[in-house]
């Protein structure tokens with residue numbers, strides 16, 4: 001069939017007036033485009049001969065009082081593939097379309113964009129290819145959309161042109177696709193946006209400073225595979241509602257703007273695997289509720305800033321693979337919730353804080369490949385959680401504390417390439433990866 005014909009047909013049908021009868025027609029078209037395994041009874045109750053309102057009890061279908069289809073949920077049905085046919089757009093009362101993890105392929109029908117009532121669209125975990133629908137001829141473009149989840153497909157081309165007209169859009173997840181080009185400036189006009197997932201695409205260009213206008217944004221994920229030019233806009237410090245910020249592994253350069261210290265609600269800050277440089281701003285210590293801070297695998301210089309002493313909610317701190325020097329500050333031993341501390345491959349000197357492990361449920365400590373000296377702190381296992389202890393390639397000296405030998409939780413220990421001569425508690429040799437002890 002020539003490609004124009006279905007579209008033409010659609011506009012004819014649509015103008016022919018929406019009704020429960022047309023809903024049945026669209027559902028029948030949909031069923032015909034889906035692949036049900038021969039052994040399955042999925043969609044068996046979608047009877048092509050059904051007359052309204054019988055279609056309202058098709059599995060996965062819900063209707064309003066007028067027997068119009070308002071919801072379709074095919075998630076969980078054991079489909080084996082198929083496509084979404086353009087006739088789905090005849091369902092002009094449809095509010096929710098959930099076809100997540102249905103093994104669907106082919107393109108996302110352009111006709112979806114015209115659905116006047118579509119609020120929730122979940123296309124995630126399929127094999128949809130080609131571009132996301134774009135506006136056609138000045139017609140409506142997802143006029144009342146609130147939630148779109150297209151995570152983990154094979155969609156490509158530019159990001160969809162959402163903007164000021166999408167005043168209700170609060171959840172936008174386009175991660176795990178092949179979208180390319182820049183993040184659209186118009187996304188800064190999505191006044192209701194709470195979730196922005198653009199991670200794992202092929203995006204480029206600068207991270208727009210204008211995103212700072214998203215005052216309701218709680219979560220932003222834009223890293224992984226994307227390759228941006230330039231750095232982190234200082235304006236992002238104005239994202240007052242932000243709880244999670246993940247800009248890992250996306251070629252960011254330049255310093256961390258000290259303005260990020262204003263993100264008072266932030267709980268997770270992931271900036272690892274970039275080319276960020278300069279000193280770690282001490283202002284990050286102003287983010288009182290920060291629980292996870294990952295700045296590993298960058299080019300940071302200078303010392304671990306004193307301001308981090310104020311991060312009393314911190315559970316995870318990754319600063320490994322940078323060029324940090326100076327001491328590991330004593331306050332590390334006082335952070336009451338610290339579980340994971342990874343500082344390996346830096347140029348840190350001095351002693352490990354003597355109280356490390358005493359005041360927190362320390363689970364993992366890795367400070368390998370630095371220039372640390374002095375002794376191994378005695379209380380690393382005091383929280384009875386220590387599983388992984390990696391101290392190798394430093395200048396630490398004997399003795400190895402007996403407390404480690406009775407640390408029942410310990411699974412992996414590496415002490416090699418230090419100055420630990422003399423007796424090492426015997427049990428430590430029994431652990432996997434005990435490594436060389438001298």
Ligand SMILES: *[C@@H]1O[C@H](CO)[C@@H](O)[C@H](O)[C@H]1NC(C)=O
Nearest residue numbers: 062070071072095096119120
């Ligand atoms: C659509 O989905 C939302 C969120 O899951 C739900 O609150 C709403 O009731 C659904 N509406 C219909 C018509 O199914």
Ligand SMILES: *[C@@H]1O[C@H](CO)[C@@H](O)[C@H](O)[C@H]1NC(C)=O
Nearest residue numbers: 073074075076077096098122
């Ligand atoms: C869709 O159906 C699945 C399986 O019954 C259910 O787990 C899921 O919550 C439903 N989703 C929506 C949005 O109604």
Ligand SMILES: *[C@@H]1O[C@H](CO)[C@@H](O)[C@H](O)[C@H]1NC(C)=O
Nearest residue numbers: 075100101122124147149171
């Ligand atoms: C979309 O569906 C998937 C699979 O059921 C689910 O995990 C995900 O949370 C849904 N997305 C939204 C925004 O509800």
Ligand SMILES: *[C@@H]1O[C@H](CO)[C@@H](O)[C@H](O)[C@H]1NC(C)=O
Nearest residue numbers: 101102103104125126127152
């Ligand atoms: C996409 O298609 C490939 C190849 O047909 C298949 O292996 C994969 O499981 C599919 N992925 C999803 C999410 O359906």
Ligand SMILES: *[C@@H]1O[C@H](CO)[C@@H](O)[C@H](O)[C@H]1NC(C)=O
Nearest residue numbers: 104105106127128129153154
């Ligand atoms: C989607 O992309 C994956 C990874 O590149 C590929 O293996 C798969 O075959 C693609 N699926 C389709 C339907 O193009």
Ligand SMILES: *[C@@H]1O[C@H](CO)[C@@H](O)[C@H](O)[C@H]1NC(C)=O
Nearest residue numbers: 204227228229230231251253
């Ligand atoms: C990475 O960022 C640098 C500096 O902004 C830029 O010159 C370069 O083109 C980017 N690399 C890629 C692969 O985009």
Ligand SMILES: *[C@@H]1O[C@H](CO)[C@@H](O)[C@H](O)[C@H]1NC(C)=O
Nearest residue numbers: 282285286306307308309310
């Ligand atoms: C911790 O926060 C307090 C109060 O905001 C501030 O006065 C102090 O200088 C901070 N400590 C460090 C080490 O920055």
Ligand SMILES: *[C@@H]1O[C@H](CO)[C@@H](O)[C@H](O)[C@H]1NC(C)=O
Nearest residue numbers: 321322323324325345346347
């Ligand atoms: C440690 O410092 C030395 C001397 O300044 C320098 O050559 C080396 O590259 C640094 N190593 C790291 C991991 O920063």
